[in-house]
Amino acid sequence: MPLNATAKSWRVGDLPFFYRCQPQPSNAAYGLPDRLSFELEFDAALGLVRQRPNADVDRALEICYRQGSEISGMMDDRGIGQQYAQDFLAYITRHEWDLAGKRVLEIGCGTGYLLSLLKARGADVLGIEPGAQGRDGSNRHGVQIINGFFPHPAVAGKFDLVIAYGVLEHIVDPVGFMRTIADSLSEGGAAYIAVPDCAPYLRTGDISCLLHEHWSYFNIGSLQRIVAAADLNGEVEASGFGGSLYCRVTSAQGRAAAATAEIAQAAAEFDRFRSMAQAAVGKMEQFLQGPGVAGIYVPGRMINLLATLASETQERMRFFDDNPAMTGLYFPGFPVNIENFEALKNSPPARLFIATKSFHSQVVLRIEQAAIDIPVVAWSEFFVQEATT
The missing domain is CATH 3.40.50.720 (NAD(P)-binding Rossmann-like Domain)
Known part of the structure; x- marks a missing residue:
């Protein structure tokens, strides 16, 4: 596992392409590889640890997302998924105590369970999800879900709230994605973001956090820098359950530059x-x-x-x-x-x-x-x- 000190990159090795546990020791039945090369790099502009872009990984992820990724953590009305949903709902409603009539978009909404909870509080909700769980969940939870990726021509107009739970880490260009989200917000609107908190893994050398699905590995500092680079304000805090970071994002006036010392510490x-x-x-x-x-x-x-x-x-x-x-x-x-x-x-x-x-x-x-x-x-x-x- 050599490190290129100049470019700050590290080829970790050929890691498992983890899609789901399955009845055979191979992903072949799903048209997916068992292992793919995994290389990390340090983005010195953002102080961000990220997976280096890889066309083979892109192709595998396209298949994976269309079939519906099933890695633990998806919000739903059963088991641990319900605990994830309730914790994030509590975070949102702490800031948005009156949801009546609010127009809400959830990107990567999974089964739509969180949307159903917001709808029950009076919100006008819409979800977008590329996986099959969106089609099933739309009927089960009684919410409208578009089958596809964001941005999408069927997602039109402005929204009072845009939600992206467990999405930003899957995006190759997180700064550009945050700007696209901001373009979908109405005046005075807010985005609610949740990403895995990778700080405990990065501090200890635990590479179990590395997934081909995840392009970025956030801690509080790097998430704040991503939001600032998109010319937005972000208030980051730890989740109450599940080891995530939550961030409420609103419009900002001008971009705050990341401190040199902060970037140097992230590089170390x-x-x-x-x-x-x-x-x-x-x-x-x-x-x-x-x-x-x-x-x-x-x-x-x-x-x-x-x-x-x-x-x-x-x-x-x-x-x-x-x-x-x-x-x-x-x-x-x-x-x-x-x-x-x-x-x-x-x-x-x-x-x-x-x-x-x-x-x-x-x-x-x-x-x-x-x-x-x-x-x-x-x-x-x-x-x-x-x-x-």
Whole structure:
């Protein structure tokens, strides 16, 4: 994983093109590759970590979006999707307490569930979504959803609110996209943006945040700089649920230039991210080379890192996850099916890496209660945040 110091770019490797967990260890049934090259670059004008444009990735994403991406986090009326929706709704209504008669557009609206909640509060809503979930959700939630990409000729006029939840990171030119959103706002209107908060990953060298679907990797500073570069005002805050950043965007008078020191700090953080990620690769190699077969709990957090290792190491590992919908399925390019806790209990691996910081203690407690005698390695042993000066 070499770094070109002059251009501030880093070819991470051929990473899994993660579309969904599936009943076979390949994306071929969906007309998609199992792995594609992934290269990061540092945009010195914006202080932004981003994926370098790649025509092969563009072609794969066109297929993926038309079929409907199913990566966790989509808002809906069930499960964790409902929690995402309720948290973002609370953020919007904190600023927009009276939605009666407001014209609302949601870009990348998924099933349209959030729009249905806004409609129930009196808003006049419209969604646009390229995936099949939009067609299904339109009937289920009783909202109008245009099948396509924004901007779209069927999306006309001005809107009091424009919403883009989990969209901006998918856009190659986020500054241009923000300007297009601003052109769709009525006078005094506001846009509500949500993106994944990548700061915890960038600080620790955890490359699990890298997805071919995501072109930009935001923290608070880079999101604020993107908004300012589009000649807009943005107020950024952390979400109450789900590890996102929320931003309310309004019109501005003139553009505020990013401070040189701020950009220099972001560049140093990019270098540290690369260095710590390479150290984590070495630790994983050592973990898998031990005696017997190693287990990885919550493997979705580790597939990027594992993809950078030699292929023969894949014969020395098993995957485990608590999500019953994943049992028996595969990640693209890995001939290792996902097992549940009962399989771990009945046939423990030689050692176990728990690839989650948030739920480590709960997993350890379950192992102890099941009287499973197995050495456990924690996420924090692989990803330790370096002190900064």
